[in-house]
Structures are given as structure tokens and as C-alpha cells.
Amino acid sequence: MPQPDGPPTPSRAIVLDGLAARVPDARLLGRPVLVAVDGVDGAGKTVLADELAAVLRAAGRTVVRASVDGFHRPRAERYARGRSAPAGFFLDSYDLDALRRELLEPFAPGGSRRYRRAVRDVATDTALDLPREVAADDAVLVVDGIFLQRDELASWWDVAVFLDVPFDVTFARMAVRDGCPPDPAHADNRRYVEGQRLYLRTADPATRATVVVDNADPGAPRVVRG
Numbered sequence: 295m296p297q298p299d300g301p302p303t304p305s306r307a308i309v310l311d312g313l314a315a316r317v318p319d320a321r322l323l324g325r326p327v328l329v330a331v332d333g334v335d336g337a338g339k340t341v342l343a344d345e346l347a348a349v350l351r352a353a354g355r356t357v358v359r360a361s362v363d364g365f366h367r368p369r370a371e372r373y374a375r376g377r378s379a380p381a382g383f384f385l386d387s388y389d390l391d392a393l394r395r396e397l398l399e400p401f402a403p404g405g406s407r408r409y410r411r412a413v414r415d416v417a418t419d420t421a422l423d424l425p426r427e428v429a430a431d432d433a434v435l436v437v438d439g440i441f442l443q444r445d446e447l448a449s450w451w452d453v454a455v456f457l458d459v460p461f462d463v464t465f466a467r468m469a470v471r472d473g474c475p476p477d478p479a480h481a482d483n484r485r486y487v488e489g490q491r492l493y494l495r496t497a498d499p500a501t502r503a504t505v506v507v508d509n510a511d512p513g514a515p516r517v518v519r520g
Contacts (some may be wrong), residue, residue, distance in 0.1 A: 309517060310346055313346055314349045316453050317434055318453075326405075329435065329451065330450075330454040332456045332499055333458070334440060335464060336464030337458075342457065342515075355432075356434065357435075358401075360412070361412075361437065362388055363416060364422075365393040365396075371386055373386075377485070380486075384492040387440075387441070394450075401435050407428055408428055410425075411427070443503065444497045448502055455505050458500060465478045503520065505517060
């Protein structure tokens with residue numbers, strides 16, 4: 295089903311309120327809180343992360359929104375293993391050092407609070423030199439994206455939400471959104487499906503996550519664990 299337009303449905307609002315309740319109070323921790331919204335491509339991560347940020351702000355929380363998509367590696371590095379290589383999609387898509395240095399470490403205990411939301415425009419494959427923003431000590435950083443619970447990143451999150459949506463649903467969504475073939479088994483999708491299966495096998499994100507949400511029907515998501 296397509297992503298919802300307009301305000302969340304009542305059942306979706308209940309799920310969002312429950313997720314917001316899982317986010318610790320940064321003032322009690324004495325440091326910012328880091329939240330990941332994880333899942334495969336097309337699972338609905340950006341929409342849910344935006345909605346969760348809105349719920350948190352409505353409750354008086356200070357929220358910073360960012361996406362791992364602002365931290366892509368240059369195109370030549372992303373495809374160095376070949377245009378169709380699944381391992382390249384999993385291992386080479388993102389500059390994890392830049393993600394940690396520019397976004398995650400500033401929010402850590404003792405961090406500078408001076409952060410950048412992105413380092414590269416993936417559409418134009420150009421580096422960005424954005425001015426640093428300054429986060430409050432009571433901020434909640436909400437990051438959406440794929441592969442957020444891989445070994446190199448899993449320990450950063452105070453709360454990790456994993457959206458559990460099957461590939462046949464996500465590729466039907468992306469066919470509308472991006473124009474890719476709707477069949478996950480199509481040869482053009484191999485790099486992405488198999489690369490994400492590598493992630494699912496090696497990181498087991500549904501087990502690592504704080505909360506798992508079945509988002510196959512965005513109008514009626516269900517918390518299946520957490």
C-alpha cells in the first residue's frame with residue numbers, strides 16, 4: 295500500500311505515541327538521545343521518522359532530523375565492486391566514518407554538539423560543505439536509513455526502530471516512487487535485494503532493535519516486538 299497522506303490514522307497515531315514514549319528524556323540522561331529508524335528500502339522509514347519527530351516536538355522535545363542518505367560515498371566508490379554487486383551495496387554505499395564524525399559523535403557524551411546533517415548530495419554526486427549546526431544538550435537525534443544496525447553502528451542508538459516489511463511490498467512501493475521494477479526477483483533489483491539480505495543475515499536487525507513495527511500497511515502498522 296502507498297504511504298499515508300495527511301495526518302496519521304488513529305491506529306498509526308497509537309503506534310507513534312508508543313514509540314515516542316520509548317525515547318528517554320535527555321534531561322535525565324544529561325546528554326542527547328540518539329534514535330534510529332531502520333528497515334529495508336521502501337519500508338517507510340523517512341515517513342515514520344518525520345512523524346515520530348513531530349510527535350516528540352508536540353510533546354516539547356527538541357528534535358534534530360537527519361538521514362543516512364546524506365552520507366553516501368562517491369559514486370565511484372559505491373560501484374567499485376561492480377554495478378550489480380550486492381556486497382558493494384551493503385559495504386560501500388555509506389561513509390560510516392563521516393557519519394560518526396559529523397553527526398553521531400557530536401551528540402555523544404562529551405561531544406561538541408556541532409554537527410552536519412549531510413556530507414554529499416547523492417543525486418549529483420557532489421560533496422557538501424554545510425555549515426555546522428549546534429544541538430542542545432537535551433536534543434533527540436532521529437536518523438532514518440538502511441543498514442543502521444550494522445555492527446559498526448548498532449551501539450550508537452538509545453532506541454532503534456526496525457520496520458519489518460517484505461520485499462514484494464517494498465518494491466511495489468518503489469516502483470511507484472522510483473520507477474524500479476516491482477518484482478524483487480527482477481535482475482535489475484538483484485544488487486539491492488541481495489545486498490539487503492546480506493545485512494539482514496549478518497546484523498539481524500529485527501533482533502537488535504528496541505521495537506519492531508510491521509509497516510506493510512502504513513495505515514495500520516503493528517508493533518510486533520518491543
